[in-house]
Amino acid sequence: MNLSLLILLPIITAMAILFSNGLKQIRVIGLLGSIAQLGLASWLLKLYLNERAIGNTATYLFESNYPWFSALHINYHIGIDGISLAMILLTSLIVVAGILVSWTMDKLSKEYFFLLVLLSMGAYGFFISLDLFTLFFFLEVAVIPKFLLIGIWGSGNKQNSAMKLALMLMAGSALVFVGLMGIYYNTHTFDIVQITQIGISAGVQQFFFPFAFIGFGIFAALFPFHTWVPDGHASAPTAASMFLAGISMKLGGYGCLRIASLMPDAAHHYAWIIILLATIAIIYGAFATMMQTDLKYINAYSSISHCGFVILGIGMMNKTSINGAVIQMVSHGLMTALFFAAIGMIYSRTHTRMIAQLGGLLKAMPFISTVFVIAGLCSLGLPGFSGFVAEMTVFMGSWQNPNGVYRLATIISGASIVVTAVYILRATGKTIMGPISNEHALLGDATWNEKLAAVLLIAGIVIIGIAPFLLNALIGPGTDNIMLQVGKAITLK
């Protein structure tokens, strides 16, 4: 099955949206496109699984390779392994939920849906590309729609935060570009498969790794560069913040993973900085969330804390922790999307996100409050939801790291589960429970599209929560492949 279909479909939907008129037509086409994409992704999963079943142990499947700029050895080389397939499934799920949530977006709806689909197309391209340049290309494609989505349809000081977001992401991609150039200069190819075979000399790695890693780190809210996350998410419209948190942070995480696997020596060399930053991000994000009063800020800061786990997992450089990092990416994607969807629903009804003014919504809108509670409990790490599986794998993985100091880092990031419990309960306690103010009492519950979006995401969370061995089997070979290079690096050093 040709993977470019994954990119072609969103383009077709986008074009169809442009040619249709009237909100009803646009949103139906958008929904059909995204559902078709979800179908395509799950069909791809089926193909991938029985490909693996018949014992095809090639690292990347469904590869196709067309020269793009042959002079610069850049070719459009795409293929997927377990990890990128998991990411594609995650993205397609969030896209469907996102389009369902923004069902009543009447302001400039055509452009809105067009940008949403474009953003998803960027993400799909990013996950399937095996050529660093195509990877970078799709990374850029994904940045522009974010800026427009926040700038035009946002709330609060949207221009300011859109600008900040775009500038920081641009800085991130600039750093990534420097890293890629470094790699290209040394291996004369952009193709990931060849780079792993050729291998980059340790000295060069140590010079270019920080650029690429920090570049992707900015996308994944690495500690000092996370300031775009709170403003960006808080002033983005619901669907955009779902995409922003659900997908664009995963681009960063996935990118960090690829870079760590391409330059394993440097990853080992800089492991202590990565872990230090990740631990700070986790604890710092958790404590900062405790003090927030705006629901969206709470979720934004908690995404920083959760993405810290992803980077902690990558920093620890062993099989379980990288497995945990990937699961955390998937689970965090679903969880934040659900949380933002719930906040969006509450906001569209009560028109306020300040938890001080909200209260006792459980009476008025039982469905939305249960969704809110489920999202909270999942981010809390309650067993039975995906948050628990992800965090525990990361903890187990990072605990196996022989270095004593890293163990201290694990304990500190472990302490974050308590702080997460505090701010989640504080948020749910204030908004859902407690006495209900009269004007909120008569608000209606979720409409059918919001219910469908919530159910979709909850299904994802619960499936991973209850049967993690499925996801484990899917991403297993992917992490083995990464560990192969990392293993080589250790012996190399």
Place this chain on the structure above:
Amino acid sequence: MNITTILFYLIAACILGAGILAVTSTKIFRAAIWLLFSLVSVAALYFWMQVEFIAAIQIVVYVGGIVVLIIFSIFLTQQSGKEMPKPTATKTISSLAAALFGFLFTCNLIKHYSFESALEKPFDSSIHTIGIQMLSTQEHGYILPFEVISMLLLAAMIGCIVIAMKKESTQ
């Protein structure tokens, strides 16, 4: 220390003195006159170097033409009487420093490259040879630049007329 060198030093002193005064005098008209004097002494230098044709050209074009034009423009803009504003201190100091530094630097360079003058070859700069070479097409021929320069002068002439005349009509 024969007569020619003394003469040379004299001419040089005139050139530089007139140059400095032309550049620093406060009244614009006086500056123009000093400029005239300096150009004339440059012509004298050419004479000293026995390149009479160039000296003649210098006098005719520069002294006769350009300086007159400058004086003419001074009158046009009724500037002659007024006192020209003294340049600000910083600018003079900085440009003086720049000039001196440049001068010392180039002199250092000159000292560095010793120019041995190949006097033995005869130096024939009569108008006859100049004329022939100016229009000859064989090697060292300058016919092409000659044609180009004529085009240029024509363009300059038309340009000046257009600039000057356009103002008249709109006034």
Place this chain on the structure above:
Amino acid sequence: MPILIVSTALFFIGMFGLFTRRNMITMLMAIELMLNSVNINFVAFNKYLFPDKLNGLFFTLFIIAIAAAEAAVAIAIIINLYRSHTSIDVEDASEMKF
């Protein structure tokens, strides 16, 4: 050899004039000075280093011609400037600022 020193001195005097003078016409004069110093150099080189060929001289001739054309055009501009700005002080004509 001393001629070169004279011509460089003249050149830098002209440059000094160009920098300090606020009046366009005096700047023009400074430029003339500089051109003359260049001519001196050409003639000197031609006479002392390459007497058999006359390149230097021709060069000087063309420079003089161009200098004349240039002076004419410059003065036309100055006059125009004078008409629009009523003063030919170089400081006032600074519309081309940022």
Place this chain on the structure above:
Amino acid sequence: MSNYSYILLIPLLPLLTFLVLGIFGRKYFKTTAGFIGSASLLASTVLSFIAAKQYFFVDGKLNGVYQKIIAFKYTWLSFSPNVSIDMGIIIDPISVMMLIVVTSVSLMVHVFSLGYMKGEERFATYYAFLSLFTFSMLGLILSVNIFQVYIFWELVGASSFLLIGYYFSKPSAVAAAKKAFIVTRFADLGFLIGILILGFYGGTLDIGLLIERLTATQSAEFINMTTASFLGASMLTWGLSLIFIGGAGKSAMFPLHIWLPDAMEGPTPVSALIHAATMVVAGVYLVARLFPIFSMDPSSLSLVTYIGAFSAFFAAVIACTQTDIKRVLAYSTMSQIGYMMFALGISKLGGEEGLGYMASLFHLFTHAFFKSLLFLGAGAVIHMVHSNEMKDMGGLRKLMPITHIAFLIACLAIAGIPPFAGFFSKEEILTAAFHSNKLIYGVALFTAALTSFYMFRLYFSIFWSKESTLQHHHGEGTWSMKLPLLILAACAVLVGFVPFSNFITSDGKALETHIDLIFSIAPVGLTLIAISIAAYLYKKENDTPSKLAAQFGILYQAAFKKFYVDELYLFITKKIIFPFIGQPIAWADKNIVDGFMLLLGKTTAKISFKIKGIQSGKVQNYTLYFFGGILILSILFIYTWK
């Protein structure tokens, strides 16, 4: 070895009810939710009784030692080849005993709340949460892998949060639920790190394997675990004490007990189930489950003993001063759990010294019945009087005869009067304490006296003191409330005679215990004296108790105010964590990290303004820069290119 896979049904039935009631509860089963919940519970209770009979009497014993049967095991999440979380069911004496306890008490609570919660509009969700709780508790009991324990541990914590916060419109209930979850969550962090340590050093997460590896002193894991040390204590002690902290948090031991009294905000049947029989006992069960490893490490055992003893004594003192009957019962639970903990702490592995282990589990068994009876009785009283405070109760014995008798039996049982259950289990604990550690024995004795004092203080002030001022009272509630009381009262009497020692012992072999009457004179005598003091003080309405309280002065006040522990915690959270850690970080994020980014923006703007100045429009400047450029280039070329 008959097939035990039907045991899998026991936890799954409540889960099924949870899903059914949770999803469809509000619409379809508005009123019938109670019956569905109780029916499914009844089924799982019956199943657990069958399993117990089969295990204990038919095929559990193999040449005298009870076998651990793994009925079912499935790798749930594999981290690495040998370390993985796998779900499974283990059948061994403790888990079967706990099965019986949990299912029967939960059944009683289900039946009781049929009447108690009749009017509630979120009736279905109440039963959904109740069955979720039972499911997670049963899962916790049957788990094979420590991580599986941790998973159900969290689920128990979450469901207790949901249940305590049931009356969510009351802010105090919400705060209590939050406090309960956060404190237990804090203890779970210790539990998690304990698991990581054990898992890493023990090489596996499976309890059976862990016990096998860590008890064999010459095994590689044991040696490197005891050698590797951190801040003095060996890794084994660290691991075990952290796990104990997890258990202490859930069982409300001394430092982490603050959530238990506030958890009374939830409906009374909930506190009967959670805070009497099941959740608080989970800590004891955990220590019992890992007891072989604990016995290898004396320092963590002593930690268990001293925390247990202190919290027993501490809670008993506070209970004497409380006026809210549910708070009194909460503190008495804490004190009884303290008993069980230090009984475990002082016991050793193997035959005779294993008495403590057997005694604590026997006490757990009996305590579950009479404490839930006390709570349900209190529930019935509150249902009648609609207030928790002792002051506006009194003389209810005529109005509520059945509750009165049941409550009296329970008080006698907990005080340890001979024929009743409490006597037998408390005797075992006191004998075990007497043999191993005299100090603990003294404390235990004194606490026993205190227990009987505050229990009878409670009894007399509810049923005797002044005549009831109640005008309208709607009888004692339907049969659904009376029946559980009677059944539990019967159990409180009979359960003492169950020959516990030949079923559950530390090493599986039957243990011959005998009650030597001489030894038990001291405790029984003390209790009788305490009861008479309570009777004297509280039987008739008189002011001696307030006079007595005045004499104690500050001690009484301190005890009444729960020794200011709550205020201490509030102080720490409100005064220290929020303003000194939370605020600065939030501020730092907004200003410093964000500020840095904005600074970048501002500086670039400033620099660009400066650069703009250069285009000043002055021709001379341009010529100067022009000449400067030439000069530099020429110097460069000439001097570097020579």
